[in-house]
Amino acid sequence: MSISKAIEFSAKAHEGHFRKGSQVPYITHPFEVAKILGEAVDPEENEALIIAGLLHDTVEDTDTSLDTIRREFGDVVADLVASDSENKRLPWEARKQHTIDFLKNEATRDMQMLACADKLANLRSVKADYARIGEDVWDIFVRGKEKQAWYYQGVLDALAPLEGLAMYQELKSLVTEIFD
Template identity: 35%
Template sequence: MASQEFMKCLQYAAQKHSTQRRKDAQSTPYVNHVINVSTILAVEAGVADEAVLMAALLHDVVEDTDATFGDVENLFGADVCSLVREVTDDKSLEKQERKRIQIKKASKTTSRAKLIKLADKLDNLRDLQVNTPQGWTEERREAYFVWAKQVVDNLRGTNAQLEQQLDQIFRERNLL
């Protein structure tokens, strides 16, 4: 059963991402993605660590909304905030540099943050398998799969179930 803290976190994520949409043809509400990431961890990976599940809900909140790390820490504590900080890209950097840093940083993050990254990549790749985002070429879509594999390769040894599911996607794309 979900705790009051978890439900407060879910509501906060929903409120912060309420106006955002994914770039798929259906313009899916963005909050579905963060809920998917937390659900993948709880249901598919067997993660019971509530701080990890809460950080999964918040993994894009500082990067993509007006929320700050201070807000996250004040509302959900230092542990959740630390995890969110580990998985947040620095939006002041150019996109290619952020992607390069994500590959490099992946192996140096804590195992709890690696779980969030694996689930995030799994949800994004599942979506990309069936949807090409609006404005993306097929080349850009394929390049995302290649880049995601580089990130995942630096997260290996974290969770066998998630890694097996990611490897299945990479096999289907001839990346393994």
């Protein structure tokens, strides 16, 4: 297992993909998630979490299978990636409710940290996009501001055990700033 291998793997998997509503290469998101996690844990002690941050969207958003992640990076990384991957065949509300329930009732601390870093990186992007295009930012999403607010508040509540972490505090601040 190595972070550099995960960087190469993720960059190749997301090649040609862009962030919603922009021309920003998608790989910037997994890199940011890994950076947030690297600031929260010792990368040498929790390399699997950093790697999962780099790979967290490969199964959900590319043709990469969970079996490939398991084979290339091991069970711990694969389980973390699986925990942050949604079943896109389900309706939006069902997917989001499942995520909230899972984070609250079943997720390990590392799974919660991965989700927190992912959601924080997403809301940082929303804040930047809002500064650039205002209320039109909500047109980028499958559901508008009201549903996004419901989702992010639910995630925030589910992640309350992480309250002592700087990334949780920043997420909490952004949820308030963006949705209140």
